[in-house]
Amino acid sequence: MERDPLAFLDKIAQDYSRLVRVRFAVITATAAIHPHAVEHVLQKNHTNYSKELFDYKILRRALGRGLLTNDGPDWLRQRRMIQPAFQKSRLEQYRTLMSRAVQEMLDRWSALPDAIVDVGVEMHRLTLRIVGEALFSLDLTGDAVVFGEALNRTNELLAKRFFSKAPPFVPIPNDLRLAFAVRRLRGVVDQMIAGRRSNPEDQDDLLSRLMRARDERGAMSARQLRDEILTLVAAGHETTATALAWTLVELAAHPLERERLEQECQKPTETLPDGVSRTRAVIQESMRLHPPAWIFSRKAIQEDEIMGHRIPGGSMVLISPWLTQRHPAFWENARAFQPDRFIGKQRGTDYRYFPFGGGPRLCVGADFAMAEAEIVLGAIVSRFRLEPLFSFPVRSRPMITLQPAGPLHFRLHAL
């Protein structure tokens, strides 16, 4: 698992399709592979499963008690305050800024003298810009570049901490650097919040909505607000960037699928009869094979039983979209890129497919992310054909998100 986690998960999938107990050094965990087992943990018996585990504790060093890392009644309170800002009706407003941001990126691409881009870098920059504008009406890649830099640095150091061999309670030199980067990052967010407080009527963005949000206990504390802002930026940009980068890789590897998509994008108002556009289906299929959040965990609070297997109280349960979404027991031609499987079938959440998690802790930004990915992909495909300058298959780099390994250089051909 430590050496090559994805190969390890693939090996598990060869031999098991329900649940399997895995031992790492001092920790024993159960991997929930079967969709029913995943549903049990994320939905049916979710109150028995908490996030009080080392991976979330590491994330808390940077994100504090934001929505992703919080738990229990505090989490519920925050979720109720934040969710309205992500309602479908709010998305319309974000769509406009998403379209503008991607068109500006494509204008810049048009002017490149060598017509070569690294799509990994470009998608990262674009999604950071979009989330920054939606959250605080700031271009985090431009004026507020300090924020972008501090965030990237924190992200890097967090990933090192995650994959360090030392257990979380054993200090390593990286911890000090991480603490320093987090302090800097929090300082920048605090400044943004203070700026907004002195000018509250300035903007109608997510930050101002979170500042106005009230429940029976009143408004969020300054610290909570900062944790939430950081969480939304961190959870909201790398995931979407990774999904988009993999989608462009898959389209480059499957020219027929790209042509079909180009045809759809030339008539952007056309959707397929059941309302699932091909653009959306291509993204969904890409996230099936390359789920950005490829593994996450829960702690069983009390002893439990799942599909006849005992889950000891206090033990760790692993949930991995990589494992379930690519498993031949649940998917035909499981490893093939076939967007058509998402067309014509309105998919309920049957937990064969859960790139955004599920149950009450379903990703709060799922609709935002899908709208963003559709707008960005549609715009790219309508203006450029991308010729890959790397060879296939592209290897996966399992960091906090599942990234494509190496630079992804493409030559641009304007259409």
Ligand code: HEM
């Ligand atoms: C393709 C893009 C994305 C993917 C694959 C993704 C995936 C996920 C997953 C799997 C979870 C559940 C984790 C768990 O249960 O432990 C989650 C939670 C979350 N995501 Fe996303 N996410 C994406 C985009 C976004 C965006 C755009 C935002 C915000 C702008 C966001 C904010 C959050 C937050 C705040 C949570 C915690 C929700 C809670 O526990 O109440 N995500 N995401």
